[in-house]
Amino acid sequence: MVDLKAKPFNLNSEQISWVHNTLESLSEEEKIGQLFINLTVQRDKETLSKLVNEYHIGGVRWQGGTLEEVYEQNKYFQENSKVPVLIAANTEAGGNGAVSEGTLVASGAACGASKSDETVRDMAAVGAEEAKAVGCNWVFAPVCDVVSNWRNTIVNTRAFGNDPKLVAERSLVYMKENMKRGIACAAKHFPGDGSEERDQHLVMGCNDLSVEEWDESFGYVYKTLIDEGLASIMVGHICQPAYSKKFIPGIKDGEIKPATLSPELLQNLLRDQLGFNGLIVTDASHMVGLTASMSRKDYIPGVIAAGCDMILFFNDPKEDIGYVKEGLESGVISKERFEDALLRILGLKAILGLNELKFPGKEGLKTVGCDAHHELAAKAADESxxxxxxxxxxxxxxxxxxxxxxxxxxxxxxxxxxxxxxxxxxxxxxxxxxxxxxxxxxxxxxxxxxxxxxxxxxxxxxxxxxxxxxxxxxxxxxxxxxxxxxxxxxxxxxxxxxxxxxxxxxxxxxxxxxxxxxxxxxxxxxxxxxxxxxxxxxxxxxxxxxxxxxxxxxxxxxxxxxxxxxxxxxxxxx
The missing domain is CATH 3.40.50 (Rossmann fold)
Structure with a gap:
């Protein structure tokens, strides 16, 4: 079970009490809703009300919408949810990953090309400030993949490069800049993209490095971030056969699953070997890297049973919630695993101060796309x-x-x-x-x-x-x-x-x-x-x-x- 006093939570007794009291106050359906992050594309009051009052979502990401629309959407979620939600953005290159009016400062590749850590520091700072202005408290970044295959275009521009030490250094700078501003990071895409050329949106990814090679590259990067207090990790629909075979001797090739469905990668490798105590979130649940593994009825409860704490995106909310409920009733998801996931979700919310939520004032929107941020973008371009x-x-x-x-x-x-x-x-x-x-x-x-x-x-x-x-x-x-x-x-x-x-x-x-x-x-x-x-x-x-x-x-x-x-x-x- 999760230790909320330990890194990365480091919660005090008051925060821990809030976590446990909140958990006890939730019905089973409200608890199940906490496992899901909704992709919000409709912003009418009826839709938003249904998400918080019927589906009880634990988190949100969105697509589209103007700066003011996104602000009002997020404000609604926080003011009307029984439990404040995690609000996430993809600020991989700056504030443009939160809203279209945001500032693109530098891609991961540009940060990797720059000789100075200042480029990634500026990119992270701008992204955090502009995301925070619209109520974000969580970012799906840094992209801490190590690109060793030139054919890989999935993270070619998003990752910092091919040197694990450089990737770890730049990822750490990114993480600390967000932490300074009260935003949690979800480093991605464990167990690691960049070693092959295929896209997990279209096929199960496969990290084919040996155990030793993985330890020296992706393992080094993740261990560096975990030791420094990384709050969450996004798991890709990517298998790692060498480690699956190490932890499950005799496993057949046909039994190898993406990390999102592999307890040996989430529990044995990530939790036990690397010592990660934070929250694990899946990559998008509609990606073929996951959907090709089994039916949705099986993999929705399956990812929670394997060790993921949150699921990125519904397909059909009522149906997905029903699948989790069936998984609990059948024992696919144990009561202990369910409670562990909920404690980590609420623990992350406590880290972010959502137990005493104060939504940012509208005056903060003026920072989005401001001249000072575009000056930092110009500086990044010059350096990279x-x-x-x-x-x-x-x-x-x-x-x-x-x-x-x-x-x-x-x-x-x-x-x-x-x-x-x-x-x-x-x-x-x-x-x-x-x-x-x-x-x-x-x-x-x-x-x-x-x-x-x-x-x-x-x-x-x-x-x-x-x-x-x-x-x-x-x-x-x-x-x-x-x-x-x-x-x-x-x-x-x-x-x-x-x-x-x-x-x-x-x-x-x-x-x-x-x-x-x-x-x-x-x-x-x-x-x-x-x-x-x-x-x-x-x-x-x-x-x-x-x-x-x-x-x-x-x-x-x-x-x-x-x-x-x-x-x-x-x-x-x-």
Whole structure:
């Protein structure tokens, strides 16, 4: 059973009394509700009332909504819940992970590229302050995965890098900045993403490291955070066969389950070996890494029985609550395990002072997206943007000498053509023109389709001008990649807008070309012919401005790259 006096709870007698008195005051249905974190997308009073009065949710995360709508939603939850709720946000890169008006400061990859801990400290501080302004008390971060596989795009930009010591150091800085501001962290994604290329949204993840390799990487990171008082851990739908086989000799391959359903990983490894006493929350319960394991009727009570304390997201609230109730009645979830989970949930709420809740005043909303936070974002951009290579010696570029610039902007297919063109393209053009370039930016297939759908649009992006005319009208090419992907494919690679598109880099042999990634760090695998390559980490205005400043030599490149950028190839280094 949980020790509420021990780390990370460190509760005093008054707080412990509140935990036990609260637990005793709850009905069975109210207790079951505490296990669930709702994904809130509707904010009408009827929906919110049902969540707190019928389903008795223990926590909330949300999608969408304006700054004021999110504030009012969270205020409603806290003022109308019998037990104050845990309010979580994904502030992995700053306050933009809490609300759309929030400030993107730096991704994990940008923080890892920066030579200074100040970048992650600023990112964490801004994220915490902006999240707290809308009532958040819990963040699903840091991403303390160790990326050892260059093909992994799930945490490529979200993790701090491939060095366990660096990951532990930056994760610890992140955690302490949040703790200072009264926000608890849920480090993720135990037992660790980054060693394979598949996405647990689509398939069970598999951390295939040996026991010894795991201890030296993920084990080192988690132990560092646990020893410093990590309050909670998010468990991924990721198996760790080496440890499952260590703790269960003779276990068959077909019996290996994701960590969310594996007592040997949650109890033997995480609780006993690593000494974690805090709260365990699942990753999203609709992800295929979990759903493929068994029926929802079995895995909803199964994750609690295995050692998870909270479940991230309902499918159907009444049905999911019924599944837990059946699990309690059948003995799948023991009374001891149920009470242990509830004590940890209430214990975390006590850590955060929810026993004496005071919801933040509305005046705090002015901190969200404020000028001071955007200044920190600009500083982070300056510290992190990385020149991976420049073997042709084209940098810095003087716009007076190479004034005629051709911009090829390679983007992911938009979710909907109604969303319009990628705003980063227009913002980059403004920055380049302000720096003194004359910019020609051909439309891509998606832009033509937005103007008017036609089967002939693909042919428009296949046309080429004569090479001599091109060279006469072009001094420099910027080849900008802004690929994005989430829960749709297991590996995001560079994808042109059409087959035989004029975006294909035919121009590298004609004029000097600079390739830039605004997101993933592993695109050299698809464009090894590029002799100059920059990882810029984000497409926000601060990062685009800093990028152009560095291209023209007004600012030096300060970021560093690890060996994963070469993608295990010799030709990417040329």
């Amino acid at each position: 943007i990385t020149l991976v290579k420049d073997t042709q010696g084209v940098l810095p570029v003087n716009p007076a000498d190479k004034k005629k610039l051709r911009l090829y902007f390679i983007e992911s297919a938009p979710v909907s053509m109604a969303n319009g063109a990628d705003k980063a393209k227009a913002n980059l053009i403004k920055e380049l023109e302000a720096a003194g370039f004359n910019v020609t930016a051909p439309k891509d297939y998606y832009e033509y389709e937005m103007e008017g759908p036609s089967p002939f649009n693909k042919f428009k992006v296949m046309s080429h001008e004569s090479r001599e005319k091109f060279k006469k009208n072009t001094d420099l090419v910027l080849f900008v990649i802004n690929m994005k992907g989430y829960a749709q494919t297991n590996n995001v690679r560079l994808c042109y807008d059409a087959s035989h598109s004029s975006q294909n880099p035919w121009f590298v042999g004609e004029v000097p070309t600079i390739a830039i990634s605004l997101n993933y760090t592993n695109h050299l695998i698809d464009v090894p012919m590029m002799k100059t390559f920059i990882n810029a980490y984000a497409d926000s205005k601060e990062y685009l401005h800093a990028l152009v400043e560095k291209i023209v030599g007004k600012s030096e490149f300060k970021g560093t790259a690890n060996d994963l950028v070469w993608c295990g190839r010799w030709d990417t280094k040329l």
